[in-house]
Amino acid sequence: MDEYSRFVDWDKMDVTVQSQDAKELTCTEFQELKQLARQGYWAKNHSLRAKVYHKLINNIPCRTVTPDANVYRDIVVKIVGKRNSSSLPLPEFVDNSLVPTYCLNAEGIGAIRKIILCIANQFPDISFCPALPSVIALLLHYSKDEAECFEQVCRILACNDPSKRLIDQTFLAFESSCMTFGDLVNKYCQAAHKLMVAVSEDVLEVYSDWQRWLFGELPMVYIARVFDVFLVEGYKVLYRVALALLKFFHKVRAGQPMESDSIQQDIRAFVRDIAKSVSPERLLEKAFAIRLFSRKEIQLLQMANEKALQQKGITVKQKRQNVHLAVHAENFKSEIVSVKEMRDIWSWIPERFALCQPLLLFTTLEHGCSLSRFYSHSEGHEPTLLLIKTTAKEVCGAYLSTDWSERRRGGNKLSFFGTGECFVFRLQPEVERYEWVIIKHPELATTGSEPENHASPAFSTLSSNSVPSDPSDRLSPFLSARHFNLPSKTASMFMAGSSECIIIGGGDGQALYLDADLNHGRTSHCDTFNNQPLCSESFQISVLEVWGFRD
Numbered sequence: 445m446d447e448y449s450r451f452v453d454w455d456k457m458d459v460t461v462q463s464q465d466a467k468e469l470t471c472t473e474f475q476e477l478k479q480l481a482r483q484g485y486w487a488k489n490h491s492l493r494a495k496v497y498h499k500l501i502n503n504i505p506c507r508t509v510t511p512d513a514n515v516y517r518d519i520v521v522k523i524v525g526k527r528n529s530s531s532l533p534l535p536e537f538v539d540n541s542l543v544p545t546y547c548l549n550a551e552g553i554g555a556i557r558k559i560i561l562c563i564a565n566q567f568p569d570i571s572f573c574p575a576l577p578s579v580i581a582l583l584l585h586y587s588k589d590e591a592e593c594f595e596q597v598c599r600i601l602a603c604n605d606p607s608k609r610l611i612d613q614t615f616l617a618f619e620s621s622c623m624t625f626g627d628l629v630n631k632y633c634q635a636a637h638k639l640m641v642a643v644s645e646d647v648l649e650v651y652s653d654w655q656r657w658l659f660g661e662l663p664m665v666y667i668a669r670v671f672d673v674f675l676v677e678g679y680k681v682l683y684r685v686a687l688a689l690l691k692f693f694h695k696v697r698a699g700q701p702m703e704s705d706s707i708q709q710d711i712r713a714f715v716r717d718i719a720k721s722v723s724p725e726r727l728l729e730k731a732f733a734i735r736l737f738s739r740k741e742i743q744l745l746q747m748a749n750e751k752a753l754q755q756k757g758i759t760v761k762q763k764r765q766n767v768h769l770a771v772h773a774e775n776f777k778s779e780i781v782s783v784k785e786m787r788d789i790w791s792w793i794p795e796r797f798a799l800c801q802p803l804l805l806f807t808t809l810e811h812g813c814s815l816s817r818f819y820s821h822s823e824g825h826e827p828t829l830l831l832i833k834t835t836a837k838e839v840c841g842a843y844l845s846t847d848w849s850e851r852r853r854g855g856n857k858l859s860f861f862g863t864g865e866c867f868v869f870r871l872q873p874e875v876e877r878y879e880w881v882i883i884k885h886p887e888l889a890t891t892g893s894e895p896e897n898h899a900s901p902a903f904s905t906l907s908s909n910s911v912p913s914d915p916s917d918r919l920s921p922f923l924s925a926r927h928f929n930l931p932s933k934t935a936s937m938f939m940a941g942s943s944e945c946i947i948i949g950g951g952d953g954q955a956l957y958l959d960a961d962l963n964h965g966r967t968s969h970c971d972t973f974n975n976q977p978l979c980s981e982s983f984q985i986s987v988l989e990v991w992g993f994r995d
Contacts, residue, residue, distance in 0.1 A: 662718070839870070858941075
């Protein structure tokens with residue numbers, strides 16, 4: 445076929461989708477490359493794709509000393525010897541990963557293990573890299589020989605551009621990516637997440653499979669299309685495609701009985717057989733239709749998850765903590781929610797805190813209905829969980845990302861603070877988690893502290909102006925001025941408190957207002973959103989609890 449066909453079993457390839465038309469790639473501008481990659485410009489020409497891959501990979505900024513093809517030729521005989529390549533043991537850092545064949549011939553399949561062993565020899569700092577076999581198998585399709593493939597993979601692994609993340613090479617990086625993916629699912633695939641929580645004993649374990657879906661289960665033609673864009677746009681593409689896979693899985697399987705006793709196995713099977721329901725083009729179309737956060741915002745979230753893991757000493761492979769174990773039935777007692785309901789709430793919170801256990805900080809039954817005592821017991825804890833039960837048996841609450849002591853920045857004036865990880869929810873009469881809509885109301889931060897001057901107007905403003913006029917005005921829901929040293933003017937307004945009231949507002953047009961005596965509250969519901977109110981417009985509080993997070 446062409447000079448890059450040495451390792452390809454063409455009998456297994458669908459040659460009908462291959463075009464032999466001569467094509468060249470002359471553009472160098474990022475935006476044009478990005479557009480061509482998404483459109484599949486080089487996808488139907490094997491030789492052109494090989495040349496494009498080489499060009500893109502050779503442009504990756506690397507360490508000064510990066511192993512090349514000559515290094516491979518020097519070391520492969522010493523490392524492999526006369527052993528049968530098909531029986532070569534894999535290093536521990538690939539974690540018993542699938543070794544996909546991707547329509548390779550026997551020589552190509554054997555070459556995968558040889559290249560992995562040589563990489564292990566040259567990269568002793570790699571401690572966990574389950575995606576590596578898949579990347580090597582794919583690049584063998586577009587390499588003239590093993591040495592060339594080795595060099596291409598080494599350049600990807602040796603990338604030293606801090607802004608260009610490619611392949612996870614440590615367990616800390618891998619595990620934090622799983623947590624980040626879980627956070628993104630929680631925000632962008634809520635219907636699928638609800639299904640995962642309902643049918644899975646450990647939802648975190650399900651999301652730890654996300655890279656396997658891509659680098660293991662996806663058929664060759666699909667992962668090649670993903671890799672086309674990945675080499676141009678980077679790691680964020682992987683999150684997009686994995687989210688799209690989960691959305692399609694939920695759409696296709698919703699309402700159907702599970703095919704096995706494991707949702708993990710069902711998702712894997714769906715991804716393996718994805719050609720039955722979704723084309724590569726449709727998959728990418730879905731992936732890029734998701735209005736995901738920027739690369740920088742995702743990087744900050746990843747950093748936060750890595751920090752949480754480091755603080756808990758989770759830097760090497762170990763069994764993930766089951767989310768159900770985070771809420772111990774024997775140690776948990778609430779007058780508002782059951783253990784099961786608390787576990788449901790735990791499935792919604794950012795994964796770096798799902799590793800913690802709930803700790804009761806304040807309850808009106810014990811500490812009385814005093815806003816000052818509410819503050820004194822809640823301050824110093826971040827994040828916190830607010831639970832409310834009304835006299836009408838309604839149960840609602842809010843996850844609050846920021847320490848209540850931040851309210852003091854405004855002096856006696858009502859000042860807003862917090863991050864977009866805040867959200868409000870309802871448990872009774874029906875369970876509903878309200879997606880966040882960011883609110884900017886500078887006038888609220890300067891409103892006087894007297895209740896007759898600020899309480900009602902502030903509350904009505906929250907309900908009537910919940911939707912930003914321009915989507916570009918939305919700030920990242922994961923950024924915080926205090927956490928990431930951002931200018932204070934970029935801080936969004938999610939929660940507010942003064943000596944007179946508490947306001948928590950904005951989730952899908954929902955807003956919650958509590959009076960100083962903690963006996964009475966009000967809600968606001970924006971009709972722009974097609975959802976049910978958080979609870980009654982005006983309600984009497986039966987019990988209020990504040991929970992913290994304990995390591």
